[in-house]
Amino acid sequence: MESDSVEFTAKYKNWVAIKKITIYPDTKPEEIAFSLSGIRQSIDKKAFELLDIDMASLDAYAEKLATSVKKNPSGFSEALIKLSSPEAKASIEKASEKKPTHQAFARIYLIRKIAQLLNLDFDVSQEALSKIYPNLKPPKPRGRVAKS
DSSP states (O other): OOOEEEEEEEEETTEEEEEEEEEOTTOOHHHHHHHHHHHHHHHHHHHHHHTTOOHHHHHHHHHHHHHTSOSSHHHHHHHHHHTTSHHHHHHHHHHTTTOGGGHHHHHHHHHHHHHHHTTOOSSOOHHHHHHHOTTOOOOOOOOOOOOO
C-alpha cells in the first residue's frame, strides 16, 4: 500500500520536536490538518522562547485583559484599544527587557494570546479541530505518570 507522510524533526540545544503522520488513501484531510497544526504550534512557541519573550508575564496580562472584556469580536477590539495604555506598554517592555529590540514580537504574542483567550484564534489549532472532530485529540501535557 502506497503512502505519503508529513514529518517534522527539530533539535536545537535541549529542545527536540518530532511530529510525524503517515498518510494513507483513507486518511482524512482533517487528520493531516491536525498534524500540521501541531507542528505550527510547536514552532510558534519555540520562536517566542528563542526571542527571549517572557511569555508567562504576557499570559498573565492577557488573562487580565481578556477577563475585562466580552468574549466576542467587539471585546477583542476593546482589548486591542487597551494595548495603547501605559500599563500595556509597560507589560510589553517588561516581557522583552532582555532584548528591547523584540518589543514588536512581545506585542504580537500578546495580541495572539488575547485572541485565543477570547476564542478568536487566528490559526487552525488542534483544540479547535478537536471540537469539530471529537476523534482528534490534542496530546496531553507531559507530567507524572501514575504507578500501576
